[in-house]
Amino acid sequence: MKIEHKESAKRDFVTSLIICIGSIIIFGISAAMPKFVEWGLYATPSLAPMIFSIALFLCGLIMLIRSIVLQGYRISISNEQVKAFLKAPILRHFLVALGLVILFYALFRILNFILVGTIYLLANMMYHKSMAWWKILILSVIYTAAIYVLFNYVFFIPVP
Amino acid sequence: MGFINLAKEFIGLMNIADLLYCFVAVQLGIIFGMLPGLTATVGVAILTALTFKWDPGNAIMVLIGIYVGAIYGGSRTAILLNIPGTPASAATCLDGFPLSKTGRASEALGLATTASMLGSLVGLIALSFLTPLLANTALEFKSYEVFWLAVFGVAICGNLTAAKDPLKGWISGILGIILSFVGMEAIQGYRRFTFGVSDLMAGFNIIPVLVGTYALVEILDNLTDVKYGETVAQVGRVVPRFKDIAANWVNIIRSGLIGVFIGVIPGVGENIGSYVAYDFAKRSSKKPEEFGKGSIEGLIASETANNAVVGGALVPVLSLAIPGSPPAAVLLAALYLHNVRPGPLLMIEQPMYIYTFSAMFALASIVMFILGLSFVKPMLKLLRLKSTIMMPLVFVLCIVGTYAIAGRKFDILVMICFGLLGFAMRKLGYPEAPLVLGIILGPMVDENLRRGLILSEGSLAPFFASPISIALVIAVFFTLFGRLKPVKKVTGTLLWPLRKLTGLFIRAKAD
Numbered sequence: 001m002k003i004e005h006k007e008s009a010k011r012d013f014v015t016s017l018i019i020c021i022g023s024i025i026i027f028g029i030s031a032a033m034p035k036f037v038e039w040g041l042y043a044t045p046s047l048a049p050m051i052f053s054i055a056l057f058l059c060g061l062i063m064l065i066r067s068i069v070l071q072g073y074r075i076s077i078s079n080e081q082v083k084a085f086l087k088a089p090i091l092r093h094f095l096v097a098l099g100l101v102i103l104f105y106a107l108f109r110i111l112n113f114i115l116v117g118t119i120y121l122l123a124n125m126m127y128h129k130s131m132a133w134w135k136i137l138i139l140s141v142i143y144t145a146a147i148y149v150l151f152n153y154v155f156f157i158p159v160p
Numbered sequence: 161m162g163f164i165n166l167a168k169e170f171i172g173l174m175n176i177a178d179l180l181y182c183f184v185a186v187q188l189g190i191i192f193g194m195l196p197g198l199t200a201t202v203g204v205a206i207l208t209a210l211t212f213k214w215d216p217g218n219a220i221m222v223l224i225g226i227y228v229g230a231i232y233g234g235s236r237t238a239i240l241l242n243i244p245g246t247p248a249s250a251a252t253c254l255d256g257f258p259l260s261k262t263g264r265a266s267e268a269l270g271l272a273t274t275a276s277m278l279g280s281l282v283g284l285i286a287l288s289f290l291t292p293l294l295a296n297t298a299l300e301f302k303s304y305e306v307f308w309l310a311v312f313g314v315a316i317c318g319n320l321t322a323a324k325d326p327l328k329g330w331i332s333g334i335l336g337i338i339l340s341f342v343g344m345e346a347i348q349g350y351r352r353f354t355f356g357v358s359d360l361m362a363g364f365n366i367i368p369v370l371v372g373t374y375a376l377v378e379i380l381d382n383l384t385d386v387k388y389g390e391t392v393a394q395v396g397r398v399v400p401r402f403k404d405i406a407a408n409w410v411n412i413i414r415s416g417l418i419g420v421f422i423g424v425i426p427g428v429g430e431n432i433g434s435y436v437a438y439d440f441a442k443r444s445s446k447k448p449e450e451f452g453k454g455s456i457e458g459l460i461a462s463e464t465a466n467n468a469v470v471g472g473a474l475v476p477v478l479s480l481a482i483p484g485s486p487p488a489a490v491l492l493a494a495l496y497l498h499n500v501r502p503g504p505l506l507m508i509e510q511p512m513y514i515y516t517f518s519a520m521f522a523l524a525s526i527v528m529f530i531l532g533l534s535f536v537k538p539m540l541k542l543l544r545l546k547s548t549i550m551m552p553l554v555f556v557l558c559i560v561g562t563y564a565i566a567g568r569k570f571d572i573l574v575m576i577c578f579g580l581l582g583f584a585m586r587k588l589g590y591p592e593a594p595l596v597l598g599i600i601l602g603p604m605v606d607e608n609l610r611r612g613l614i615l616s617e618g619s620l621a622p623f624f625a626s627p628i629s630i631a632l633v634i635a636v637f638f639t640l641f642g643r644l645k646p647v648k649k650v651t652g653t654l655l656w657p658l659r660k661l662t663g664l665f666i667r668a669k670a671d
Binding site: 008011015019026029030033034036039040041042043045046047048049051052053055056059060062063090093094096097098101102104105108109113117120121124125128130131139143144147151155156157158159160 | 347
């Protein structure tokens, strides 16, 4: 087995299980679709989903077997590893980036675009301390307002 | 005749408005390509949304300009910072940066610019003359052949974008195909996998999928793994050394042809093309030990190939409606948005469009060359912009661009979901390109499979009847199973006589 497969054996073990289970679910949903017998069973809308869910299951199974051979099932997570992962700056940065994206989407449905855009840019750049707070505020407001004007009054594409 | 049509269309673009659009678009593309985290796909996707209410001619001109400029623009950061601005310029780092470190940054930039332009010209020849040929051949394609072509496209894309583990590439492609089944299917009108959500009836709009899979993934990646600014090397006047270009004419033609060939293969893209050309250049070089240490041959090979891929990738877009690269996939979506129907019927419905399109590509390549040799220093100042400032600004643009297509907030949710999926896939080593290609080609697979079976009343025989189908089936077989030892053994045995003959011929020539 190649080195790169050995290194990813544990991740592949988990993902292959998810892939196999997911493909079985997709197959089940497809099998429950109506058959439209008058067109012929070969024309049923479930044909292609069933074929490709089987293909996905087979690929997942091959990956599962490969990861088992490479002992990918030997997953041991210590408390120290969990603590180190939870304290890692990368995780914090990711959660903040994702959280702000979700916040943007949630507020986009309720508030005016200029306000939402300004809040998002302000929060993001302030978290990363990109520059002085007043520069961030000016940039956020001007940029969002410029995008709003550009889309609404130049491109005639309405933005909420 | 083709050349005359191309010349006519090119002359038609010689007006102030088109030239202005082209200059602005190519410069914007160079900026997108230069800034790490922004790729050609991101640039074309965002501008597709911004320009979709424009006149189709101007909109497509801008998108081609962005595409050409962005693929070239990545070479600047590759040479100056050892950071590829776009994945297409990853191979350029190998020799571009060492040249920069030895004080030859200006020379390297000049060579990269010239090589890119020459690569684009090779791509242009392919686009102008290969597209009508392929489109005419594609008219012979029936449902059975189109089905196998779509399957082959996803399979080869998975193979080449995850060369170390093609299984992950195929899983990514199959997942994309399955995701394309969401929505109302074309034959009986049944709603698949919608779970009662009315927004899913039309399936996933390709623009939010592309923006999410490529742009949002880069944004999350850059905001998660924050890198600090590097010092940019001083650059003088960027001048191409023509004697170096002239001495590498074989390298340029070979790399250009490799780029075109890789570009034509569905979904693969510029980064593969540049690495393959680099590899070929190293193998054929009289000084292979210089590669990786500042070899001009290596720099020229990678830059020629990645720009030649652009032209090559647009050949299947126009002739088969199958994208040859991720940015070409966005361009394909943009063509549909502007009521251009690419595919085999383009030669019948709008036969001159291929030459109009090629003329725009030619203009963009020339403008890229002009801008690449000028405005270098002011543009390099943009590299000082922190990613923690740039990425949030780009995200806001992505949101507005995605919303602008259909005015649905649901599209933003799709973008975010695909962004998260793409991010997870990247961290787990699954390539994104086959997923996107699967979503684009999935309807082709489904409809042609069922249509073919309806026409043949359930018989599978027509799927293996025509020479095109047989060739595609063999191609799919070798793509999926060609690396297995039993298959290699059998192939080796079958090809032994040919190898012997070739060996004898080479020995006879050497003697």
